[in-house]
Amino acid sequence: MSHVATDAIGSAWLHGARGSMAGFLVGLLATFIFVRINTRLIRAQVSWWFHDIESEGGTHVHHMVIGVVLMVIAGILLIATAATGLLEQILALLFGAGVALTLDEFALILNLQDVYWRKEGRLSVDAVIIVVTAAALFVLGLDPFGDLGEPGLTGDLLRVAVAVYVVVIIAPVLVCLLKGKIWTGVIGMFVPLVAIAGAVRLARLNSPWARRRYATKPKKLARARGREARLTARWLAWRDAFFDLIAGKPHLPSLPPPGADGSPDGDEAEETTGADEGTSEAVGEDQPADAES
Numbered sequence: 210m211s212h213v214a215t216d217a218i219g220s221a222w223l224h225g226a227r228g229s230m231a232g233f234l235v236g237l238l239a240t241f242i243f244v245r246i247n248t249r250l251i252r253a254q255v256s257w258w259f260h261d262i263e264s265e266g267g268t269h270v271h272h273m274v275i276g277v278v279l280m281v282i283a284g285i286l287l288i289a290t291a292a293t294g295l296l297e298q299i300l301a302l303l304f305g306a307g308v309a310l311t312l313d314e315f316a317l318i319l320n321l322q323d324v325y326w327r328k329e330g331r332l333s334v335d336a337v338i339i340v341v342t343a344a345a346l347f348v349l350g351l352d353p354f355g356d357l358g359e360p361g362l363t364g365d366l367l368r369v370a371v372a373v374y375v376v377v378i379i380a381p382v383l384v385c386l387l388k389g390k391i392w393t394g395v396i397g398m399f400v401p402l403v404a405i406a407g408a409v410r411l412a413r414l415n416s417p418w419a420r421r422r423y424a425t426k427p428k429k430l431a432r433a434r435g436r437e438a439r440l441t442a443r444w445l446a447w448r449d450a451f452f453d454l455i456a457g458k459p460h461l462p463s464l465p466p467p468g469a470d471g472s473p474d475g476d477e478a479e480e481t482t483g484a485d486e487g488t489s490e491a492v493g494e495d496q497p498a499d500a501e502s
Contacts (some may be wrong), residue, residue: 227348232298241337242455244272245311246338249457252326273318279303295361307457312336320368320464328463336454339395351399353378361383377401384408436499 262270284306286292292300316324316332324330378397381404385394390407397404411429412418414437423430462482 225316227350229297230344230347232301233305233308234341234348237309237337237341237344238305240306241313245456247322249260249326252457271317273311273314276313279307279310283307283309286295298476309337312340317466318463322464324464326457326458326459326460330459331452334452335391335455339391342392343395343398346396346399353398378404381408383472384418387412388418389413413437464480 250257274336283300287300313333315336316330320329378401382394382397385397385407389412393403393407411433414433419433422432
């Protein structure tokens with residue numbers, strides 16, 4: 210039985226950190242898929258084993274609360290027991306499950322409002338997909354920090370290696386993030402040429418970089434608007450269809466801008482109505498890496 214469990218988590222074909230990351234990835238994916246199926250069934254008012262959780266006082270308990278508890282327990286056990294082998298992978302799996310439960314309501318945490326079935330809720334799915342992508346790249350053996358751990362790197366040689374690492378990887382990744390190219394930045398950590406290409410190209414229209422640097426450069430601003438329109442026309446329909454497939458289609462209207470028509474600002478929580486599982490999460494705005502670069 211232990212061999213079956215080990216195979217399922219990844220130890221039979223992976224070792225060490227990659228095996229644990231495989232366990233984390235399995236826990237993350239399995240939990241996210243289950244939660245999304247559950248929330249869609251609750252929204253459709255299908256009666257089955259799982260349903261909303263409410264306290265005796267009627268407080269709705271969002272499943273991100275369970276996720277935080279799982280992460281705390283798994284994290285403490287990982288550190289306290291210095292787990293290795295199968296135990297390490299099981300704890301990594303539990304930690305991944307907690308991350309899935311929490312990130313599935315990432316948009317709610319960010320907006321402090323229940324946006325699960327609104328367009329803004331799609332940011333939650335974006336967050337999950339980004340983490341899944343990063344974990345999968347680690348499992349495949351792409352480690353952006355691996356070379357810095359080489360035994361021969363000491364003294365001046367280590368300092369040179371760190372400097373090169375910062376210039377070639379960290380700086381371009383940070384520029385990509387400032388330019389609103391989240392996917393390009395994440396993948397660029399593992400494939401530096403992707404980050405470099407994204408860093409030298411135009412920023413996304415609503416990114417911090419564009420708002421700060423293109424306001425006084427009308428030509429660049431016009432090019433950024435034209436590029437954003439092309440990206441939207443090319444990718445938006447495909448992205449939305451994919452997100453609808455895996456996460457369910459939002460059926461509630463988008464939130465009004467903060468302060469508009471007396472609507473609450475971002476720091477005022479909207480009273481939650483409806484199910485945790487059926488009314489509290491969703492997806493994001495970023496384009497695929499090749500579309501952003």
